Amino acid sequence: xxxxxxxxxxxxxxxxxxxxxxxxxxxxxxxxxxxxxxxxxxxxxxxxxxxxxxxxxxxxxxxxxxxxxxxxxxxxxxxxxxxxxxxxxxxxxxxxxxxxxxxxxxxxxxxxxxxxxxxxxxxxxxxxxxxxxxxxxxxxxxxxxxxxxxxxxxxxxxxxxxxxxxxxxxxxxxxxxxxxxxxxxxxxxxxxxxxxxxxxxxxxxxxxxxxxxxxxxxxxxxxxxxxxxxxxxxxxxxxxxxxxxxxxxxxxxxxxxxxxxxxxxxxxxxxxxxxxxxxxxxxxxxxxxxxxxxxxxxxxxxxxxxxxxxxxxxxxxxxxxxxxxxxxxxxxxxxxxxxxxxxxxxxxxxxxxxxxxxxxxxxxxxxxxxxxxxxxxxxxxxxxxxxxxxxxxxxxxxxx
Amino acid sequence: xxxxxxxxxxxxxxxxxxxxxxxxxxxxxxxxxxxxxxxxxxxxxxxxxxxxxxxxxxxxxxxxxxxxxxxxxxxxxxxxxxxxxxxxxxxxxxxxxxxxxxxxxxxxxxxxxxxxxxxxxxxxxxxxxxxxxxxxxxxxxxxxxxxxxxxxxxxxxxxxxxxxxxxxxxxxxxxxxxxxxxxxxxxxxxxxxxxxxxxxxxxxxxxxxxxxxxxxxxxxxxxxxxxxxxxxxxxxxxxxxxxxxxxxxxxxxxxxxxxxxxxxxxxxxxxxxxxxxxxxxxxxxxxxxxxxxxxxxxxxxxxxxxxxxxxxxxxxxxx
Numbered sequence: 001x002x003x004x005x006x007x008x009x010x011x012x013x014x015x016x017x018x019x020x021x022x023x024x025x026x027x028x029x030x031x032x033x034x035x036x037x038x039x040x041x042x043x044x045x046x047x048x049x050x051x052x053x054x055x056x057x058x059x060x061x062x063x064x065x066x067x068x069x070x071x072x073x074x075x076x077x078x079x080x081x082x083x084x085x086x087x088x089x090x091x092x093x094x095x096x097x098x099x100x101x102x103x104x105x106x107x108x109x110x111x112x113x114x115x116x117x118x119x120x121x122x123x124x125x126x127x128x129x130x131x132x133x134x135x136x137x138x139x140x141x142x143x144x145x146x147x148x149x150x151x152x153x154x155x156x157x158x159x160x161x162x163x164x165x166x167x168x169x170x171x172x173x174x175x176x177x178x179x180x181x182x183x184x185x186x187x188x189x190x191x192x193x194x195x196x197x198x199x200x201x202x203x204x205x206x207x208x209x210x211x212x213x214x215x216x217x218x219x220x221x222x223x224x225x226x227x228x229x230x231x232x233x234x235x236x237x238x239x240x241x242x243x244x245x246x247x248x249x250x251x252x253x254x255x256x257x258x259x260x261x262x263x264x265x266x267x268x269x270x271x272x273x274x275x276x277x278x279x280x281x282x283x284x285x286x287x288x289x290x291x292x293x294x295x296x297x298x299x300x301x302x303x304x305x306x307x308x309x310x311x312x313x314x315x316x317x318x319x320x321x322x323x324x325x326x327x328x329x330x331x332x333x334x335x336x337x338x339x340x341x342x343x344x345x346x347x348x349x350x351x352x353x354x355x356x357x358x359x360x361x362x363x364x365x366x367x368x369x370x371x372x373x374x375x376x377x378x379x380x381x382x383x384x385x386x387x388x389x390x391x392x393x394x395x396x397x398x399x400x
Numbered sequence: 401x402x403x404x405x406x407x408x409x410x411x412x413x414x415x416x417x418x419x420x421x422x423x424x425x426x427x428x429x430x431x432x433x434x435x436x437x438x439x440x441x442x443x444x445x446x447x448x449x450x451x452x453x454x455x456x457x458x459x460x461x462x463x464x465x466x467x468x469x470x471x472x473x474x475x476x477x478x479x480x481x482x483x484x485x486x487x488x489x490x491x492x493x494x495x496x497x498x499x500x501x502x503x504x505x506x507x508x509x510x511x512x513x514x515x516x517x518x519x520x521x522x523x524x525x526x527x528x529x530x531x532x533x534x535x536x537x538x539x540x541x542x543x544x545x546x547x548x549x550x551x552x553x554x555x556x557x558x559x560x561x562x563x564x565x566x567x568x569x570x571x572x573x574x575x576x577x578x579x580x581x582x583x584x585x586x587x588x589x590x591x592x593x594x595x596x597x598x599x600x601x602x603x604x605x606x607x608x609x610x611x612x613x614x615x616x617x618x619x620x621x622x623x624x625x626x627x628x629x630x631x632x633x634x635x636x637x638x639x640x641x642x643x644x645x646x647x648x649x650x651x652x653x654x655x656x657x658x659x660x661x662x663x664x665x666x667x668x669x670x671x672x673x674x675x676x677x678x679x680x681x682x683x684x685x686x687x688x689x690x691x692x693x694x695x696x697x698x699x700x701x702x703x704x705x706x707x708x709x710x711x712x713x714x715x716x717x718x719x
Contacts, residue, residue, distance in 0.1 A: 079427055079440070079514070086436030300447045304625045311630035319559060325476045326561035 005032040069178060072382055076374040081290065085370045089363065092173050099169045099188055100361050104354060107162035112350025114155025119346035121148025126339050159354075164200055165192045166361050168263050174369040175264040191263060199262045203269045207255065214244045253288050254280050257372045264372075279375040287371065294367045302359045310352045317345045421521050427514035437514055438606035445506045445598060446626065453498035460490030477563060484570040491571060492586045499594040507598045515606070523601030527652035535707040536646045536655035540662040542700035543642070545693045547663070550635045552687050558631065573671040580672050587668050592661035599623050599640075600647040600656050608648065616644035639663055649711050 001010050004021045005028035016023040023029040069091060070076065070084035125145055169188035176183035218241040225233035257279055258272035267275060280287055311318065320341045376382040427437050464470065464487060472482045484491075511519045520526060555565060572587050574580035599619055607615035623640025624633050639660075646655040 077430075079432060080430065082440045083427075083430075083432035083436040086433055086439060090435075296447050297443050300450070301443050304446075304622075304628075307628050308625070308630040308633050315558060322561050322564055326563045 003028055005029070005035075068180075070370065070373065072377065075378045076370070078290065078293075081367075081370050081374060084373075085367045088174055088177055088366045088370060091177050092170075092366065093362065095173050095183075095185060095188070096170045096362055096366075099173070099185055100166050100358050103162045103166050103169075104358050104361070107159050108351070108354030108357075111155045111159040111354060112347045114152045115350035115353075116346035117148050118152035119342040121145055121152075123339050123343045163357065163361075164204075165197065167259070167365055168192050168196055168200060170361060170365045171260055171263040171369065174366050175260065178369060178373050196263055196266065199267075199269055199272075200259060203258055203262060203272065206269060207252070210251070211248050214248060215241070218244050250284070253284060253291070256280065256287065256291070257368070257375070260369060260372045279372070279379055279381070283375060283378065287375070290371060291368075294364075294371075298360060298363045298367070301363065302356055305359060306352065306356050309355055313348045313352050314345070317341055317348065320344075421516050421518050423516050425511075425513055425515040425517075428516070434606060434610040438603050438610070441507070441510050441514075441606065442603045442622065445503060445510070448506060449498060449502045452502040453494060456494040456498055457491055460494050461487050464490040480567050481570070484567055488571055492582070496586050496590050499590045503598050504594040507594075507602045511602060522605060523597055524605065524647070524651055524653045525601070527650065528654045529650065529652065531710055532646075532650045532652070532655045532707065533658045535703055535710070536650075536659040537662045539700050539703045539707060540639075540642065540659040541666065542696045542703060543639075544663065544666055545688050545696040546700075547635045547639060549688050549690070549693045550638070551632055554631050554634065556687075560631070569671055572668055573675045574668070575675060580668070583668050583672075584665060588661050588664040591664060592657045595623075596643070596647075596653055596657040596660055599626075600644060601653050604644055604647055613648070616648040617641065619644040649707075 001015060001022045002008065003010055003024040005023055008024060010022060010024050016025060016029050018029050018033075021029075021032070023032065069087040070080065076084060121144055125141065128141060169185075169192050172188050172191040173183050176187070218237055221233060221237035221240055224230070225237050255273050255276045257276040258269075261267045261272040261275050262269070265272075265275070324341075373382065461483075465472070470482075470486050472486075473479050508519055511522050516522050572583055574583050599622075603622070604615050604619040607618060611618070620641030620643070621637050623644070624637030627633075627636050629636065643656040643659050646659055647653060650656075
């Protein structure tokens with residue numbers, strides 16, 4: 001049906017009917033009636049229209065953001081990726097935040113305490129060595145150094161394990177939302193305390209071993225070349241390390257979605273590698289570029305919050321540094337003054353790191369999930385996704 | 401003109417705004433989230449702007465140093481002083497260029513490409529009202545003592561060394577009338593155009609379509625955060641809220657732009673007055689007496705009430 005006043009199609013269910021005439025809104029009804037000399041009651045019409053307009057605005061606002069997270073039938077452009085990621089972040093925010101807080105908060109405090117111990121040990125050692133160079137080798141000093149380092153690395157280890165758990169939980173919640181299901185905290189924790197966790201550790205270890213192995217081969221070539229003074233071998237070693245770094249970058253992005261595949265599809269480690277490799281095939285540069293862009297965006301978004309937060313938490317350190325700088329007491333040759341200030345620095349920097357990690361967790365995994373679903377659409381790997389035409393399968397990244 | 405006719409005019413303006421814009425941009429056509437457009441635009445342009453500004457500053461400073469054979473001392477404080485005094489010209493050029501090229505242009509491009517070809521209408525570069533704009537200027541002027549008082553109190557609370565307080569202002573202080581005019585263009589005119597189009601014209605306007613009234617609060621706070629100045633965060637956020645409210649209430653970019661210009665203009669003017677050795681501080685420690693802050697705040701509040709009154713009909717009909 002068309003509006004009597006503007007002759008535009010009226011969306012179903014929004015029509016205003018008056019004496020058998022249809023209008024898009026009461027304003028048009030009023031204007032039409034005014035034209036026909038039927039009404040001068042602007043105030044009444046105005047009031048009615050405001051109520052109607054407010055209701056429409058509210059409904060539009062709700063519809064704008066409450067529509068489905070993404071369209072399964074076509075591959076996403078860059079704008080679609082941002083839009084879908086935003087919808088996904090909004091949809092899962094509260095669950096992800098609670099999950100992250102439950103795991104990261106206690107481990108974060110422990111990590112901050114570990115960092116505090118580390119910086120204290122560092123400052124004490126430097127001060128001791130400054131007065132007496134042999135003090136470093138005294139048994140008590142060595143015990144202090146190793147226990148300080150040990151505590152620090154142990155807390156880092158705990159924090160990394162906790163981060164992995166958060167990542168698994170958020171990925172579970174995110175993938176479920178993309179599948180149109182609603183996974184709660186219970187499902188997320190169930191996933192964390194399952195074989196998935198061990199598989200993810202296995203996958204991370206395997207990637208680390210491969211990376212170390214590739215680099216180690218280069219180091220061995222160099223060591224042999226140095227021992228035998230073979231110039232050509234040194235050159236080959238240099239070339240190899242350069243190529244190895246590029247190859248490692250290539251491999252990391254080729255297996256980028258292996259982690260998500262383990263959580264989402266319950267794949268084993270090796271199958272997750274081959275499936276991720278299949279998804280990326282033909283889209284490596286596109287994925288690489290988008291991930292780089294997303295990293296920049298997330299980094300910036302987090303820095304907006306972290307800048308004032310770190311200023312507040314680390315003010316003692318910053319203040320001391322400024323006062324020393326103002327007094328001209330900071331010298332490049334004698335950093336011990338600054339290192340001494342580090343005694344109060346560890347816990348604060350630990351807390352800032354934890355907050356920053358927490359914020360990144362609420363954003364980064366969800367962008368990755370959207371990218372993963374985009375590739376699945378492109379590879380016709382998603383249920384309900386229509387087979388792609390050649391033009392749709394383009395690897396081009398458009399800002400549209 | 402009768403009351404009904406006046407009300408009619410007031411009412412038809414938002415109708416024009418809401419219905420007459422042809423949302424035919426790529427983001428709109430693809431039925432994507434409007435909130436996501438606002439956030440993507442804000443963060444995307446933020447990334448471009450800050451990175452480009454840093455690169456421009458480094459390049460211009462390097463070229464300037466090479467041409468004028470400037471030596472920067474290695475001592476931290478002297479180094480900072482030298483940078484803000486001797487490298488003032490390249491820094492100011494980089495600031496202006498980055499605001500126009502990497503903030504204003506991408507904003508206009510995004511509006512045109514993603515939302516509508518009717519860029520001016522979308523950004524609300526319309527509905528200029530002398531009364532509303534003048535009141536926005538006066539309200540901002542009378543809120544300056546409060547803003548100054550807040551910044552001063554925070555600096556005092558954090559016990560910032562005096563040298564660091566002056567370091568930042570050295571870049572924007574003028575030694576001659578000509579330099580003053582240039583700095584006014586850089587510090588007051590440029591942000592009043594570029595930052596207002598970016599924050600109010602694009603971000604707040606887009607967010608408003610999805611979130612309504614909440615948009616001006618979010619924009620105000622983000623305006624404070626975006627300046628990356630933790631010590632001025634509170635006063636910048638208050639100013640941001642005020643500018644955003646002007647934009648929201650007047651449905652026009654002119655009052656917020658004029659208010660932004662006023663705030664920055666007087667900040668530079670005070671620095672200039674200080675540099676020509678006129679002491680305008682009333683207290684010996686450099687602070688403003690609380691009675692003066694309270695009095696000017698009351699005047700600002702009274703003016704604000706007038707602003708609310710004169711925009712009542714317009715705004716009520718537009719909401």
